[in-house]
Amino acid sequence: MDLRRLLLRLAAARPHVLLVALPGATEARLAVEAELGRRGWPAAVSPADADVLLVAGPAGPALAAVVGRVWEQMPEPRVRVVVEVVADVSGTLDSAASQLASWTAARPEYGGPGPREQEHRGPEHGGDEHGGHGGGMEMPGGLPMADLGEDRDGLMLDRLHVALGPVLPDWPAGLVLRVELQGDVIQEAEAEVLDPGRGGSSRGDVPAAEDARHAAARHLDGLARFLGVAGWADPAARARRLRDDLLAGAEPAAVRGQVHALTARVRRSRTLRWLVRGIPAGERAVAARLADRLAALDAAVDGAPPAQPGPSRPPDLAALARAVVGAELAAARLVVAAVDPDTDLVAEERGARHA
Amino acid sequence: MTVLFWILAVVAVVAGFAVFRLNSMAQVTFALLASFLAVAGLVMLLGLGYLGVVIVLMMVIEMVIMAVFMVMYMMNPAGLMPMAMYHNKSGSMAIAVGTFAVLAAGILLTDWPTRRGAPAPDQTFALGEALMGGQMLTMMTLGVTLFATIVGTVVLATARGRYDRFGDDLDRRRADDPAGGGPG
Amino acid sequence: MTLQLFLLAAAGLFAIGLYGALSQQSIVMLMMGLELMLNGVILAAAALWFFLAPDGTDGPVLIVVVVTAMAIEMAAGFAVATAIYRARQVDMTDAAADLKG
Amino acid sequence: MPEPMSAPAALPLWWVVVLPFLLVAVAAAVVAADASLTARARGARADVLLPVREAGRLLVGQRRRTVAADSVLWRAGGAVLPVAAVLAGVVLPLGLRPVADLSVGVVWFNAMEVLAWAAVWMVGWGPNSALGLVGGYRFVAQGLAYELPHMFAIITAALGAESLRPTDIVAAQRGLWFVVIMPVAFVVYLISATAMAFWGPFDAPVGRDVAGGAAAELSGVDRLVFAGGRRLLLVVAVALAVPLFLGGGAGPWLPAWLWVAVKTAVLLALVLLVRRRFPTIRADRFTEVAWIVLVPLTIVQALVVALLVLNRGGAG
Structure with missing residues (x-):
């Protein structure tokens, strides 16, 4: 049908891209995000919202399974692409768009539930391993039965097993947080990084002259993700743009004014302060971590010698899992965004559980 | 119509x-x-x-x-499992059907009086006037009952009292609540 | 559209509500039965007012009272359900039958 | 009672057909304006075709199903949202006359908004998805906190005019716009109207942190209807502030309908800009403010207006 053709072509000029970043592929993720920003293509927030599934980096077995499940959840028309080499981002996106524009497949799913759809497992967007819970009670749909547990008011209420990540907006690459939810309060948590250490961290061999720029870009990236989780799209977009400028070769001194304006705006916001106040996140609270990041960002563009963190350590996933227990979901997202664990550095299979 | x-x-x-x-x-x-x-x-x-x-x-x-x-x-x-939580189903049904039969008989057999008067042009206004005038007592009773309900339900539903929130001597400055959002 | 038809509908709602209130085990479902009975009362009050004495305001006032009663019933019902549940994790009337003296 | 109006009755019946299209057009303009602001922040080009592109994309998109979904409530909730928004819109005076001049117009409006509130919960509940359900619950929890100040703000305007009919409320502002004598109610109305449409900074129910919350599992036409319904609700809720507080179509030189359009556009622009200034306000924090600050404020405001009305000898 002609109208359908026309709509597809119109839509293909601005597809929603679901970016699945893999641990160790930060460089590819940044290149993709920069290109998406340049084109004005929005990032999808969930598989249901996506036209293009873009996998940045080489997926290991666990993540390949997750990517497969996410792919099954995506509505047609859909395209799946992989970006492993930073250079071919633009071409890959172009070809994805042209595939969408000339999408012809019939849509059998309109008639009845196709086999694919049956595999969708609800909300986790991947990483759903419910096995072991539920006490062997078989539920229709193969879903696990919720457990009972005491809530923070002392009522025995249902607990739901949910895996957060690894495909969530503004979420550390490859991180999975398996939580027990009661309402939206996390009662137990377990953190894990899927397929760690595959991309190989490229952080070690950055030349010294690049340090300030990369430090600033890294802080801007973290800030953008934090603001994204906090639901403040405007400064988050600005932080992303500055980050892209830096990575595209701008001198830190050249963007200094803009960075200072951004940090000042974030610091000034009484609303943000009110929202992040009193959320503990391990050894430092969320508000303190945000202040640290802003200060480090200012220092980096001011040309101050970046504080050497010493040999980069892998993030403490056990501490992260501990930090989100007792938080409601929105606060937990802020905690993860404030801690911002660098999953590139996780070397081998690590998991941590906290009750 | x-x-x-x-x-x-x-x-x-x-x-x-x-x-x-x-x-x-x-x-x-x-x-x-x-x-x-x-x-x-x-x-x-x-x-x-x-x-x-x-x-x-x-x-x-x-x-x-x-x-x-x-x-x-x-x-x-979500109704994943069919739900059947009845007791005394047939008895209830009998009572309900019986009630309906009695009511219906009453409705159909009663010789209802004829309509008298006409509705006021602005029913909202008439109702407001009644509630603030002739039926003031009704309104006041409802108000007091609602207030009593608010207090009663809160007392019933929470397990925590002010000694839990402000300490045994009620001298804590900020209430010790599991979550914010309360007037403390 | 006659008074009888309205009242029959109201009686139907009342009877269904009564059936639910008597037969359901769950406190919440029981409350739904009560609400349905009150729903019938609302309809009957409106119909009686309209067809018999539309010049007064007793019908509307009664509806206001019933609507408030529904709100109160629900609030109190849930408070009691919460209290019972807190004490012994039950939400069934049979399981709370030992409350009777 | 105010004296009988010079009878600005309802618009002709065919406006029932026009109204949805009119509202959709305004909503599309809102989407385009919002997207161009977003593009500017990101340093990309603005795209005026954007609402068409997005709508087209969703029209050709596949509808999804999920395991053990409650499809009845899921689809019903999505459909109720835009319908409720349009039904609320029938009492808006477009110029001097609304599509339906109900004597209880503002209460009708509020009831329709509340229907939309229930619809969001149904959409969040339907797909059997934890993130969707969290989104739905957030809106339910906040809904009461929004609804009470909202109701009091609306009632304050109705109190000032001694009528629940929007055209009467407009007529009562011939001398003085209500925004002057009830500024608190006006501000609270705008805040809570934005919140009833779960528009930023009150967009926690569809927040990014829960991957779209109530809307997380929607795709294709369902997503279009939900997202469109949300914009319609925003437009309608903000537009009612014009007859309630800004004198409706009153103004020099221009015809009444143009004044209504201008005032509505200004308010919508204000709402869009405010959204950019604030991060999403989390449910637990806003609930506290709503109950402890907004509700008492609006009650005091209503009391002040009631005294003013008594003073000028109203209410017989």
């Missing part, structure tokens, strides 16, 4: 019956809501626009809150 009456009346009764027939708790709540909305439509049909709209407003709020509580307290709220 008559068509509208029949549609709304049938929706009200069928939705009401569905409340005890559907499997899913959430659907049960919204079936009840549909019954209320149909009755609200009937009330509007009778010229009580304000009350009809108020019923819509209140019942939507009430049913959504009800849905939340139901999901909280009931097993498998």
